[in-house]
Amino acid sequence: MADESRGTRAGARRRRPGGPRGRRRKPRERRKGWRIALWTTTAVVVLGGSGIGYAYFKLNGNLHGVDINSALGTDRPDNVDNGSQDILVLGSDSRAGDNDKYGRDEGSSRSDTAMIVHIYAGHKKASVVSIPRDTMVPRPECQPLDGKNGKASPAVRRAQFNDAYSVGGAVCAVKTVEAMTGIRMDHYLEVDFAGFQKLIDKLGGVEVTTTKRIRDRWSHLDLPAGTHRLNGEQSLGLVRTRHGVGDGSDLGRIKLQQAFIKALLDQVKSVGLFTNPAKLYGIADTATKALTTDSDLASVDKLLTFANGLKGIGSEDMHMTTLPVGADPLDKNRVAPLPEAKLVWKALHDDKPIPESALKSGEGTKTDADGVVK
Numbered sequence: 001m002a003d004e005s006r007g008t009r010a011g012a013r014r015r016r017p018g019g020p021r022g023r024r025r026k027p028r029e030r031r032k033g034w035r036i037a038l039w040t041t042t043a044v045v046v047l048g049g050s051g052i053g054y055a056y057f058k059l060n061g062n063l064h065g066v067d068i069n070s071a072l073g074t075d076r077p078d079n080v081d082n083g084s085q086d087i088l089v090l091g092s093d094s095r096a097g098d099n100d101k102y103g104r105d106e107g108s109s110r111s112d113t114a115m116i117v118h119i120y121a122g123h124k125k126a127s128v129v130s131i132p133r134d135t136m137v138p139r140p141e142c143q144p145l146d147g148k149n150g151k152a153s154p155a156v157r158r159a160q161f162n163d164a165y166s167v168g169g170a171v172c173a174v175k176t177v178e179a180m181t182g183i184r185m186d187h188y189l190e191v192d193f194a195g196f197q198k199l200i201d202k203l204g205g206v207e208v209t210t211t212k213r214i215r216d217r218w219s220h221l222d223l224p225a226g227t228h229r230l231n232g233e234q235s236l237g238l239v240r241t242r243h244g245v246g247d248g249s250d251l252g253r254i255k256l257q258q259a260f261i262k263a264l265l266d267q268v269k270s271v272g273l274f275t276n277p278a279k280l281y282g283i284a285d286t287a288t289k290a291l292t293t294d295s296d297l298a299s300v301d302k303l304l305t306f307a308n309g310l311k312g313i314g315s316e317d318m319h320m321t322t323l324p325v326g327a328d329p330l331d332k333n334r335v336a337p338l339p340e341a342k343l344v345w346k347a348l349h350d351d352k353p354i355p356e357s358a359l360k361s362g363e364g365t366k367t368d369a370d371g372v373v374k
Helices: 002-010 039-048 053-062 068-072 097-102 163-181 193-203 232-240 250-270 277-290 300-308 341-349
Strands: 064-066 085-092 111-119 126-130 136-139 156-160 187-192 206-210 214-216 221-223 226-230 291-294 318-322 325-328 331-337
Touching: 053 277, 064 163, 068 163, 085 163, 085 193, 111 163, 126 250, 126 341, 136 163, 136 331, 156 163, 163 187, 163 341, 187 193, 193 232, 193 277, 206 250, 221 226, 221 232, 226 232, 232 250, 250 318, 277 291
Parallel strands: 064 291, 085 187, 126 318
Antiparallel strands: 085 111, 111 126, 136 156, 187 291, 206 226, 214 221, 325 331
16 A cells, blocks of 8 residues: 555655745636635635735634644655645534534544645636545555544555545545545645534525425425525535435535535625625634634635635636546445546646546536536
8 A cells, every 4th residue: 555655656746845826817807816616615715805814813713723744744745846736625524513413423523525626827727626425445544533542544445535534534534635646735624514504604695596306304405496595504405415316326416516616606706795894704703613724724814825826716717527436346335436537636736637538437427416406
């Protein structure tokens, strides 16, 4: 396992720690710097476009940081010095505390949603690759969550992707992603159930149109066909539902999440935050309480600098896709990366567009959930 990881890293080019920021461009009419197409990064997005930066320093105490660089040390792919950035974004599946109504607390958490966001050099466009949570992948050795007690989890050749977070939290999730992609993650962002729900409520809800009824008792969602303004709980139900649409697979849910992202961006543009600093501060307060980042972003000034670097990116500049996967040969209830997945990672590593041959491959290309939410 370790030899395979080193082999993947051997061809990578060097990049200075943190990487240079891309050149900023003037925003188009009504284009604001906080528009990045990920519900799990709405916290960062909101922080990026405001003129009341002085207030953000009061929010530092809300943020929680994980020192991934120290935990992983040199056992990582080399940085690539081409001006791009790669960010692992997770939606956590904890059942504890405010999240307990979504299921029983079994003492662990999982990465319910996982996306790799690649910001291309120049920071004018991005690709977002969703990783199905039940993808079978090799998992490297990971330390226990507390970093001190208990034994390390040994490397395994086959593990469900979202198990990495359960085994070793953010550090193990990043380590697993870097091992499977050969790409060093510049940053890590995580939002949990309760935080996402509160953030949507603070925004005033999100309007979507459903082309058929979506009913899922497990995610507490029942929407007839038509146009709806979803509150936080309904929005959370939508991005989590699997049984309400199609065959109940995670691939269909990913399609719903991507459709919701577009609706969320439209809502954020329309709420008038920039003429209402008090409302913006309230949203930022909720967002930072919900957000976990790598330690390099775990202060409001650093988070603001990071978000300001995304000012040239709008929803029309983001391409969202699903990792090419097919049925796992050893377990029909799981999926496995197809050979085309290597084309995805090579393209992002080289800061190139993902080739069409990879975009058109895999079971996630077409699902029963396509077009259900607009």
